[in-house]
Amino acid sequence: MPESLAERRDRVLGAGAPLFYREPLHLVRGEGVALFDANRRRYMDMYNNVPVVGHCHPHVVAAVREQVGMLNVHNRYLHDGILRYGERLLARHHDGIESVVFTCTGTEAVEVALMMARLATKRRGIVCTDAAYHGNSAEVRKLARCQATTGEVRSVPFPDARRGAPADPAVWHLERLREVLDGFARDGVPVAAMVVCPIFANEGLPTAPAGYLPQAAAMVRAAGGLFIADEVQAGLGRTGHWWGSEVAGIEPDIVAMGKPLGGGVPIGAAAGSRAVVENFRRRTGYFNTFASSPLQAAAGNAVLDVIEREQLCANATRVGTMLRDGLAEIRENCEAMGEVRGRGLFLGVEWVTARDAQEAARADREGARRIVNALKDKGFLLGNAGAFGNVVKIRPPLVFSEQDAAAFLTAFAEAAGEARQAT
């Protein structure tokens, strides 16, 4: 029997390279919100945030095609494009974000953000949440689902408004942060920074208690640390705002960006005040071969062009609201659906065994997987996420239309109905 594509993949990439779906998809083409497999079957992409303006957007494709035939070198020469891109990207942040260090990946952006904070504060302590993921390098992996209560990286419970005192649900979470900050001080490892995804994407988009993040940022700053927003997933229009930090009501000291920036061309970026960035430059001499390149500039500028011209932030809010309302309506007749969460075109549907059970106990990870595979069979590509793996992740390219949303809601209602009958 000839070797299958999956067997060949196991041999070449090593078995265990992550793969989606019970029956993996062999993709050959993308266009807008559509992905096509080797049998020319069309799927609606409800998962991918890298092609934020849609797969193979003509404007981005044209910009990359032009630049790749013109010049593509490293950044130890002068080049106008990357400066224009940097200026445009910085202008979309609050005034305290003045200068930027480009990288290739979000992991590298978080690496740089951590170094920036540690060099600026001359401290080492980092606070993260206990169900976060910020990247794949040795240093950044320390923040992945961190349970540590000693050492340089320590976690607080990820915020969920359902925990703590109903009167002020932020209080319980802020007490946990206070304990970590006090522990850092006591152990002689004062806090350099707290780093969070401002919409807690990997945690499963839990609804944070009102006021939690602004108060947490104030506490960290009062303790002498900086606040880092990991906007790799939350940023660039995804929530209907440019940045997840705007939704959370915070103005971070340092911002890490990634995934969608280049619409498929690898771009990461870490930005902060000019003083913080220049201190980092001075102390490290940081250089990244493929970063700040004319190719990154062309792709990044083209993506910004499309988001602005096609008003994709507004589209994310409008279509996202329609999607969320539609899901909430389906939920009324589907006990397996816990919370419907999120903002703009980044939504999560909790899959639960019983709505009133405690959050970890009620998590129906298998149910969430089944619904994702059922929707794939119906032609809609989603994924699973969350601290307990039971959140159906809905994150289509931002060109997702109201018609697309209507088609998805119909399929979702069907799949939810079938899942109900099957149990």
Add this chain to the structure above:
Amino acid sequence: MPESLAERRDRVLGAGAPLFYREPLHLVRGEGVALFDANRRRYMDMYNNVPVVGHCHPHVVAAVREQVGMLNVHNRYLHDGILRYGERLLARHHDGIESVVFTCTGTEAVEVALMMARLATKRRGIVCTDAAYHGNSAEVRKLARCQATTGEVRSVPFPDARRGAPADPAVWHLERLREVLDGFARDGVPVAAMVVCPIFANEGLPTAPAGYLPQAAAMVRAAGGLFIADEVQAGLGRTGHWWGSEVAGIEPDIVAMGKPLGGGVPIGAAAGSRAVVENFRRRTGYFNTFASSPLQAAAGNAVLDVIEREQLCANATRVGTMLRDGLAEIRENCEAMGEVRGRGLFLGVEWVTARDAQEAARADREGARRIVNALKDKGFLLGNAGAFGNVVKIRPPLVFSEQDAAAFLTAFAEAAGEARQAT
């Protein structure tokens, strides 16, 4: 006065972002071995190894243009292109290199290589040289010009055949390695791996004692560790061989690759035996958003096509030998030139105050800078490198021709003559 491009760069990227030459170059176009500035002045690129098949090679440009309009997604779907690329890349290594983990950057490839070695051996000790550079992340930076004699990362003096006993110059260096391995064992941090660039590029291409690397690899393996070759600079035809390890006479357990792989599209890769790679996959669940993508596959395959069709390994040997011989001839009348080193199209010329002085004392870093800037004024782009910063680095795209070499040698002889008169 309007803001200059350099001032704007300091504001946007932060002052201190590395920049080449006394008068930085404002580049706008590249083609083959040529780079053009904003005044349409043509420069011959003698530095860049990322555009290994030449700037904007039509075959690579066409492949990228086609793929970017077709599909560009992450690797949790099946895709034929990346498997074909992986197979082709692996086939160019020795038989023990069976599976590959793709990344975006060389830094990420070295990150993965270190994790692979540590997970395979269940040990933490890493040996590097004292003048190496392997990347910019927190973990990999520990290997940069490492002087540590304690902890998990420790260095040996970079090999130079001029040191130690003339009868067997490898002995002195191997004794230093023995001390480090014994120190690791004594401190309960047994060795997981030794990692080197097999041609010691950042060390300035010193001539290693004959037999040093094979014997070092054997010693590390006897101590239970693995041998990692960082082929980011040395690999992909640069030396006239596919890999620097072939020049050094070693068969590494793990290989890290980067820079030239995608001809400008960010690709990094760490490869090893299938068992080592699958153990890494199993233990980490490693995923890299932009890696193993159809875009990487298209660019990587196109670069391999060109190297093979245009026989660029043979070209590197032929033109590299001509260059090296020509430089050796110029050296006869130029006391400032110390050793002429290197192999294929990666050469180094030591700039010295006196040829017979001790290596650190004789290093003429300023002289090397002056010659690089003088050659830039003559239209040839080079850089400085080495443990003492006094090596003129000659590393043109592999499509560099005999005519190109002749033009460069004429200019180099002139510049060397002018430098002699000026002193």
